[in-house]
Amino acid sequence: MCPVSAVEYEKQIAMIELLSKVFKPDDLEAMERLAGIKSRSTGLSYDFYISQILEVLRTRHNAVVGDIPDHELRRVISIVDIVGVESHGLMKRLASACLGCGWCCAQTKSIHVFPDDVDRISRKLKLKKEDLFDLRAGQWFMKQANPCRWWNQRTGRCSIYSIRPRTCRDWPLAENLEHKHTLVAAADCHYSVGVMVFKVLGTLALARGDSSSPAP
Numbered sequence: 530m531c532p533v534s535a536v537e538y539e540k541q542i543a544m545i546e547l548l549s550k551v552f553k554p555d556d557l558e559a560m561e562r563l564a565g566i567k568s569r570s571t572g573l574s575y576d577f578y579i580s581q582i583l584e585v586l587r588t589r590h591n592a593v594v595g596d597i598p599d600h601e602l603r604r605v606i607s608i609v610d611i612v613g614v615e616s617h618g619l620m621k622r623l624a625s626a627c628l629g630c631g632w633c634c635a636q637t638k639s640i641h642v643f644p645d646d647v648d649r650i651s652r653k654l655k656l657k658k659e660d661l662f663d664l665r666a667g668q669w670f671m672k673q674a675n676p677c678r679w680w681n682q683r684t685g686r687c688s689i690y691s692i693r694p695r696t697c698r699d700w701p702l703a704e705n706l707e708h709k710h711t712l713v714a715a716a717d718c719h720y721s722v723g724v725m726v727f728k729v730l731g732t733l734a735l736a737r738g739d740s741s742s743p744a745p
């Protein structure tokens with residue numbers, strides 16, 4: 530086991546005290562457990578997502594997070610991520626964090642689609658749903674992703690924008706098993722990373738009693 534220096538130990542205690550001003554101790558413990566499970570089950574891609582958020586915090590907001598060691602800041606990020614339910618209002622407010630890079634249309638390996646979208650899109654395009662979508666284990670997916678068949682590489686735009694699936698309209702939010710919206714942990718999506726940065730700064734501001742509004 531690696532010995533923890535007195536200074537390091539004090540910083541860890543300070544972080545627990547800081548977070549305890551925002552979350553109840555029992556909730557905090559449960560969230561840390563869930564964050565550990567999420568990290569173990571999603572592996573490297575989740576670590577990369579947390580690293581991207583850390584990088585933005587260090588490069589753009591070091592005046593706010595400079596006194597927090599990396600491992601403690603990672604801990605705060607993963608706890609804020611676990612709290613996770615998002616409002617469409619917040620997403621709209623932070624929409625400028627979307628770079629319009631098209632990664633979500635071109636690089637996402639598998640795009641889940643809801644049954645009403647399958648019916649609606651195939652009806653509007655006058656095509657059989659089996660030609661456009663695959664049914665796998667009771668769930669519908671785009672037949673062609675990575676890149677999506679409707680992504681226009683030249684313009685970088687969606688060619689069925691007005692009738693695109695709900696998954697695309699909600700991105701980078703996705704519905705969890707309780708039908709609540711949470712952020713997709715996509716390290717390559719500047720929008721998702723930006724919203725998390727905003728939330729971490731908001732949590733730290735709340736814990737420190739700072740009422741100024743953070744910018745992502």
Ligand code: SF4
Nearest residue numbers: 627628630631633718
């Ligand atoms: S939502 Fe994310 S991945 Fe998609 S265009 Fe915006 S920044 Fe790029």
Ligand code: SF4
Nearest residue numbers: 634677679680687697
């Ligand atoms: S349907 Fe449109 S918005 Fe959805 S992934 Fe394809 S190109 Fe992107």
